[in-house]
Amino acid sequence: MSGLIWKEWRQSGWIVIATLVLFGAMIWLNSTGLVTQYKDNKQYYQSAEFIKDNQVDKESHMSPKEIEESLHVNIDSFATWSIFFSFIFLFIGLKVTVFEKINIWTTLRLESRLAKPGYFS
Secondary structure, eight states: OHHHHHHHHHHHHHHHHHHHHHHHHHHHHHHHHHHHHHHHHHHHHHSHHHHHHHHHOSTTOOOHHHHHHHTSOOHHHHHHHHHHHHHHHHHHHHIIIIIHHHHHHHHHHHHHHHHSTTSOO
8 A cells, every 4th residue: 555655646746746835935925925015005104205195185184093004914815816826726736636547547448448359350
């Protein structure tokens, strides 16, 4: 049994490693994007231009509480994208491992039929 598990791992283990690397890259890129967005927004809210416009324009005036609320990180976008990428990686993994095995077994069955004596006669 352990030989079979090792053989299966050698055939499709790379997809597990690739999936983990892609998940890590997705999380890292999303995190750096969120941090950059937070930093840019905070710098904008602290800029002299925003403070001047905020004091002059009474219709779109933002209170300090509204500014703090707009600086909160939106974790929902991360959750949505992680589900999307999870399904993509799941499909890729299934395609490479399961569907490949189905094709191999279909080919082996066809070869066994062709190898029977009298098949072509």
